[in-house]
């Protein structure tokens with residue numbers, strides 16, 4: 143079973159031995175290994191049960207170190223890095239040969255970010271290699287936002303989890319790259335598109351409904367609970383399920399439903415705050431997935447700001 147603690151030096155020594163460590167970031171917990179060691183990278187795929195065609199994000203401690211791994215840094219992307227790193231932003235940049243092909247699933251671009259968490263920044267600073275780290279959940283399941291989430295699902299497979307408490311943002315990083323001269327968002331995430339546009343002008347959001355995604359990670363069914371997860375009008379769905387006597391649980395944006403037992407419902411943000419909703423989203427989905435209910439009824443949040451990324455996750459959770 144994994145040890146859990148705040149010992150950066152211990153985490154470092156496991157990583158130097160080629161082992162994997164659960165690491166906190168501001169978005170979600172990562173399952174980290176030495177990004178320059180193909181065996182450690184292979185172990186990440188194996189531990190997560192992740193298909194090799196889905197590439198990994200490389201994490202490093204500063205913009206200065208990115209030059210070691212990328213062959214070019216287009217001006218607009220550099221401006222985003224200067225503005226938002228450390229933070230919930232991942233950039234797709236042309237890779238140098240030093241980055242193993244397994245990290246990028248053979249693609250020419252590598253995904254890079256500088257995460258914003260003091261423990262992980264200290265760890266990255268102390269290491270002389272970057273960390274490859276996907277979210278620390280079995281492939282396709284809900285991303286972890288607490289160390290206990292990592293422990294429950296991967297604790298038997300890794301020696302250490304660095305305990306950084308709850309993730310402050312709660313949604314994975316926003317992924318941005320360039321196609322010709324145009325900025326493209328490949329995954330909505332913890333950094334709002336409006337913030338990006340304020341900094342560098344308009345961006346295209348690539349829709350991921352295609353069944354053959356050019357950028358992986360656009361897989362439609364993802365972040366998914368094991369139980370049926372139904373999105374719609376909660377009032378109506380609750381009434382129908384009460385009539386059918388189905389055991390259900392409710393995930394609302396801010397409303398509380400007096401006709402439902404309080405232990406069977408979670409409001410992501412009673413105050414209607416999208417940042418709070420984002421922070422609570424994945425742990426609420428997990429909690430309801432572990433409850434005795436046989437189905438989870440949920441609704442979309444307002445489709446503005448972070449709500450767009452929250453709704454993206456809710457829709458994918460509902461796709462089977």
Ligand code: TXA
Pocket residue numbers: 167169170171172173196197198199232234246249251252253257275276277278313314315317328357358359360
């Ligand atoms: O917030 C985050 O990004 C978290 C924390 C741990 O940093 N990490 C994360 O990793 O969400 P993961 O592996 O669960 O999701 C990374 C996504 C995947 O969907 C992958 O397909 C995409 O990034 N990706 C990675 N490298 C890529 C590349 N070279 N080209 C296109 N997409 C890439």
Ligand code: MG
Pocket residue numbers: 276277285
């Ligand atoms: Mg993931």
